[in-house]
Amino acid sequence: MAQNDWVSKDYYGDLGVSSKASQDEIKKAYRKIARENHPDAKPGDTAAEDRFKKAAEAYDVLGDEKERKEYDQFKAAVGSGGFGGFGRSGGPGFPGGFRQTQSDFDVSDLFGDRSGGGFSEDGGLGDIFGGLFNRGGGARGAARPTRGADVETEITLDFAEAAKGTTIPIQLTGEAPCNNCHGSGSRSGNPSTCGECSGTGFTSENRGAFGFSAPCSRCGGTGQVITDPCPHCSGTGTVNRTRSITVRIPSGVIDGQKVRLAGQGEAGPNGKPAGDLFVTVHVRPDRVFNRSGDDLEVTVPVSFAELALGDTITVPTLDAPVRVKVPAGTPDGRTLRVRGRGVPKRGGEAGDLLVTVQVTVPKNLDAAATSALRTYAQAERDSGFDPRADWAGSKRK
Incomplete structure (x- = not known):
């Protein structure tokens, strides 16, 4: 998930912890939610499955100290410092006692949806917000994914296999770690620290009365750049290939139930964690x-x-x-x-x-x-x- 998608996310809330929680507390909260809402524990419960997926997504970010730091910085920028503050009576976003009345203020002016607004700078604030959230004609690129894509597949089992549990080999075609660079994307296996953001993944920018912190446009928010790209994967760290994995199906699965295999989805770019594999199980009826x-x-x-x-x-x-x-x-x-x-x-x-x-x-x-x-x-x-x-x-x- 790109950092610009974090705007609508509340990962701490999804795990039920405070923003001051320790890594150990975050891990315990995730394990508790995963245990109680796992598709195996509550088959067919869509609400539990949604809670499970949200917790897994939250833990992918908060469970990694670097990712968590970037998330906290980004949310702080969006929630307060990054946008100053829109006040109708001389707030921090409008210094010098400037007042904006309700009659001449339209939120569409901020995003460049109207022309001729008094808040334009190089085409309106839409350029600023567009750069930060990948909207409009912003110059900034979207932040790179923090994990690989989830994969869904289906299998069909005999009645006895589903009841007793089994292991079954399946083949998947998709992004997998490059064997040549071991997923780093670098020929030498050592990506360089981004000089634009000094490895933080974020850059700060001031435009008039506004201060913004946004994902670094050079490294995509990763804090690293590939200066010697691997010739086999062109520096992405992944290649498209077919791989075979063995799926363990627990005993007692029912028709239509999904089994989640963490980290068995598509590989993440440049060594990022892989996504998850969701296997939908179909069960053949038995004549006895x-x-x-x-x-x-x-x-x-x-x-x-x-x-x-x-x-x-x-x-x-x-x-x-x-x-x-x-x-x-x-x-x-x-x-x-x-x-x-x-x-x-x-x-x-x-x-x-x-x-x-x-x-x-x-x-x-x-x-x-x-x-x-x-x-x-x-x-x-x-x-x-x-x-x-x-x-x-x-x-x-």
């Missing part, structure tokens, strides 16, 4: 299993005899099959719970396996089976069992 949170659901076909007499059946899981006891007299459609054989959770635990039994009726019976079943049916009637006893009456109530 469904999920309900961390619980694994499976419907098992059984016979009437197994339910009536009770039995022990074999049920598949994500790993080895398990034996499940079906109590005698179990009704069709009942769900049996097997603890700890569901989807793995963080910390080594797992959800449960929910086994729903469903009677399957045979389509063809041989003579012996038919005779035996008729004998049973008669015995059932003789015992007084009526599966529809009180059924019609209960339906009318």
Whole structure:
């Protein structure tokens, strides 16, 4: 992100710390926010994902002492000293008791949107603000990015891979560190200190009653210049190439969830930190299993005899099959719970396996089976069992 984009940012507020916070306090605040709002911890929560991204962006700047110093200087210039102060009654921005009334003051005059304004200097204050914020016809160039671009990609996993977690290799094409100069952009690997800003990344300028601090136009706010550019990357420190990385997908991801890999995005220019990689996971449906949170659901076909007499059946899981006891007299459609054989959770635990039994009726019976079943049916009637006893009456109530 360029320094001129810092105007609208409140990185201290995004991390919930004061501008006097120590580096250790900043790190702790970032880790707490990242842990609580990580896409893995709150899948599908867009508000948490936005908070997570804001905290990551803030930490990229405030977590680096040099970047933090530049950010503080820039915000101080924008917030007070850089713009003096616009007062309607002789403020620091208008010395000598100058008064500007509401009727003849238009903020558009400041940015050169109107011609003939009384505040023009070489085309109006739009030239001044344009140089600082890269607006209008300002002569200053935009500050260079402080990190590489984020990258988004997608992968598709089988149901079991998503539930248990896996590692998968992917190929990405984009900006990567130059192998020749190791990302510095310098043939010798040693960029020089910028003589324009003495390595601070900022220059000061006075125009009439206004004083401005802006990113150095020569080094783009980095404080360094490349005097011996690398021939392979033309001094940028990055080259476009295809690289292969291994992505670790944690257990329990759901369809559409994003996994963030910090620092695996595109390389930053001239040794700046890389961006992040966001992997959107798609999950193929399974013909046997469904999920309900961390619980694994499976419907098992059984016979009437197994339910009536009770039995022990074999049920598949994500790993080895398990034996499940079906109590005698179990009704069709009942769900049996097997603890700890569901989807793995963080910390080594797992959800449960929910086994729903469903009677399957045979389509063809041989003579012996038919005779035996008729004998049973008669015995059932003789015992007084009526599966529809009180059924019609209960339906009318």
